[in-house]
Amino acid sequence: MDISHDALVAFSKSWGLFYLIGLMVGVLIYTFRPSNRKKFDKAKQSVLDQDDKPWT
């Protein structure tokens, strides 16, 4: 199999771009989805809990 330099460049410049944009869209949806808001608020408060024992 022979992969030319130009083919690799073309691949990186197209698919490399698309998957990063896809990733960005996915991350933005996850971050700003209204149903996640409660979970995130709970997460950031929960580290301040004073109990120092594993839950059973």
Add this chain to the structure above:
Amino acid sequence: MILTLTEAERQIALGISVAVALGGLVLAAAGTQDTMEVHGWLILVFGAICAIVVIRDLWGPEPPRSRLESYYDEPIKAGIIASMAWAVVAMFVGVWVAALLAFPDLTFDGAWASFGRLRPVHTSGVIFGFGGNALIATSLHVVQRTSRARLPDQLSPWFVLVGYNLFCILAASGYLLGVTQSKEYAEAEWYADIWLVIVWVTYFVLYIRTLARRKEPHIYVANWYFMAFILVVAILHIINNLAVPVSLGHAKSYTIWSGVQDAMVQWWYGHNAVAFFLTAGFLGMLYYYLPIRAQRPIFSYRLSILSFWGITFFYMWAGSHHLHYTALPHWVQTLGMTFSVMLLVPSWASAGNALLTLNGAWHRVRDDATLRFMMVAAVFYGISTFEGSFLAIRPVNSLSHYTDWTVGHVHAGALGWVALITFGSFYTLVPSLWKRDTMYSPALVEWHFWLSLAGTLIYIFAMWNSGIIQGLMWRTYTEEGTLAYSFIDSLRAMYPYYIARTLGGLFFLIGAVIGAYNMWRTIRSAPSSAPVEGDVPLSAATAVARG
């Protein structure tokens, strides 16, 4: 510490120790004509010591069932002690190599003390010895607390910690012997590299197993950073260290990568070592210990998620900025430069998130040196990531590359960000883990803070000056079109800066020694009489604020 292991775990620990010792014997026998022999004996002694430690308590009482109702903190304590020990040793070597540049006679005519051999002892000692142990210790602390689950067993955290320190010892001692594969931050040779892969995969599996046992459904963002750190360092380490040894009896190996591919793989590794070893893991520390110490939730949890994905996916592409104006294809250089500039966004998002968390708690920053360590770390994180993006721009790089400016940039990050956030986390952790009300001496924490800050500032200002002067002298032409200065001229101009840098490093070292002493005295002091309720850092922070 062996008594906290179950009987079955002690037997496995003994088996592993004996296997390691025998492995050392094989290495010593195979490498009789080579420096590898020394390492073989070293591994044998290391394995034997571990075996003796295990045997002494092999038939001791079984740990009580009630252990499962608390977190497993013994290896975390050991990791903090190991980290501080490496900090003192490796920062001492750092001051030594800095002094060597100003006073080259400090080698005492010994090959082992030449700059080329001592420097990697400093870099690996601080990055892997100090930083790595700190990351292992804090990651195991954070993952238990945020998952509300105990580590799945008692043996694998010890295997990770002790095995990792064996790697660090092999690396550092090898450099003094002249064993090196000459790759920046990856100098250790093939047998040490294979050992690290075993240790690191165990670490990864341990982390995943703890997360799988979590009682808290959401995985707190600090764990994401630690997870990225462990996973990506495994990938980087394996790919960059693919090498073929000259023979199984020789320490020397040759990389399977050749020419410009080797350079690209090396700096893909090298820059991601900065990104995932020295940034992602320490951001994990920041996102957990800063809110705890400031007693305020992180300013924006959403922002921390966005910066996580930005940092992990942008950093992967930034490595080629180390190879501007080389044989590397131009478009790859441009790619690295572009991603480096874009990195400023998630980096500043993290730094800003940390500082905005403190907004409203500035009185605590003023009164509590521990919190101040973390605040200044966030500021230096912002400064050094801005500088990094700037230096990655090709024309800027044409001035800065190969000069002390790069060294200054690395130390703005390593001293100002990585070391300060670590010290801040340790000062939060030590009283909490050893059940003390406060540190032995809050005044010594202040001393440590101001010495660290002064040392860092002296160091980076010296290197900014010397770097820019160097860069300008190397590119100044006479009217006839020849270079105006010889290399020796530029070296002479560096002399005062090299002395200033040694002084800055010395300040930082003294601070670290004070910190280690303070932690030692805290550990040796009597436990607080009142039973401690809940997480101690909070009460410790209020105690300092009240005091």
